[in-house]
Amino acid sequence: MAGRLFRIRGLVQGVGFRPHVWRLAQELGLDGWVRNDGDGVIAAVNGENWPKFAMLLRDEAPRLARIDTVEITEFAGTLPAGFAIVESEAGAVRTAIGPDAAICPACIADICNPAGRRWRYALTTCTHCGPRYTVSHGIPYDRALTSMAAFPLCPICNDEYTAPSDRRFHAETTCCPDCGPQLRLLDVAGQSLAGDPLAETLRLLRAGQIVAIKGLGGFHLACDARNAGAVAELRRRKQREAKPFAVMGLNSISLASLARIGEDELALLRDVAAPIVLCPKAGQALPGVAPGLAWLGVMLPATPLHLLLWHEAAG
Ligand SMILES: [Zn+2]
Ligand SMILES: [Zn+2]
Structure with missing residues (x-):
């Protein structure tokens, strides 16, 4: 039986795509190989389950992958038994x-x-x-x-x-x-503070302090959103009189008293981009956070650091 050559284009490198192909080949009993090349990912497979492979390639694609096109052609060469991830030619990728x-x-x-x-x-x-x-x-x-x-x-x-x-x-x-x-927690002079950085950060936030928390691409200036005095101090230091702040919650349940989160908003919150999502305000007011607005920007923890802090804050 002739093998098949799969040419996959899109965002398929650096996102775990070759292990995805490798795992499918193991599960479906296919022989062949997969490698990165200048165009994306290329895989040669042999075995009767290749149509299912073609389907699962898309259906079970890794979380960060984006498949633009899959071209399937006959593969004329011979394929040894087993399935391997083959190194790319140097400079080809x-x-x-x-x-x-x-x-x-x-x-x-x-x-x-x-x-x-x-x-x-x-x-x-x-x-x-x-x-x-x-x-x-x-x-x-x-x-x-x-x-x-x-x-x-x-x-x-x-x-x-x-x-x-x-x-x-x-x-x-x-x-x-x-x-x-x-992980380290530093004071304003750049000196490391003693103690567990997570527990100490939470202690400071609970005491109404402002902490800069490193995230993806920058720092969040964080304070306890329920503490009107801390929010006012953050506004004073940022010289931000009324521009709204966004609120991070551990999950949609912990945000439910603050914002009305529908199905569409929930899907956005859980997206890999972890955006700030604007939702209509719910019953509980947060003085000074988004003054004069009917909407509140909410977000979920995007990094392990934020997640650990919010998780441990919830107890
Ligand atoms: Zn290690
Ligand atoms: Zn992960």
């Missing part, structure tokens, strides 16, 4: 840099698992989430050209990075508490 993406459900599970090695680790990422554009210095998208270059992978992270079955296969920003950056 110019992997584009994707946008930053909000933390994925699997990484949320990692940082919330007390038995896991990434428990409460605020820099957790994988191929389905995390910073990309923000941490890149140049193309192609490769760890050596990101701000993670200064943090060599530990042996366990390296095993994940090189295992096609792992969702951190070629995850350029992956790291762990042993090999990645450490």
Whole structure:
């Protein structure tokens, strides 16, 4: 039986697409190979399940992938038994840099698992989430050209990075508490404050202080939105008399008393871009947050750091 050659174009590099193809081939008992090239991803497969492969290629595509076209042609060459991820020819690939993406459900599970090695680790990422554009210095998208270059992978992270079955296969920003950056809380003079940075940040916010929290592409100046005095102080320091502030909540349930979130708004909130979504205000008022407006901008935590803070604030 003749093999099939799949030519996939779109945003398919640096998003876990080759492991996706590899996993499908394993599940469907297909032989062949997959690799990146200058046009996207190319895969040669052989086996009777190839029509199902063609369907699942799109239906189960990775979270950050965008498939523009799939061309299927007959493959004349012979394919050895088994399925392999083949290295691209040097210089053949110019992997584009994707946008930053909000933390994925699997990484949320990692940082919330007390038995896991990434428990409460605020820099957790994988191929389905995390910073990309923000941490890149140049193309192609490769760890050596990101701000993670200064943090060599530990042996366990390296095993994940090189295992096609792992969702951190070629995850350029992956790291762990042993090999990645450490969280710090600094005072206004730039001196590290003692104590657990997450717990200490929450203590300051609860005491009405303003904290700058590093996120994707910049800092959030944060205070307790329910504390009118803290909100007023933030306005004074920002010299922002009335322009509305947005409110971050752990989830749509914790925002329900503040904003009326419909199905469409919920889908937007959960998008990988993690936007601020404008919703009609609900019953609970937040003095000074969005004065004189019937609408409130709300958002969900987009980074592991924000998620951990809001998660632990909720108790
Ligand atoms: Zn992830
Ligand atoms: Zn590590």
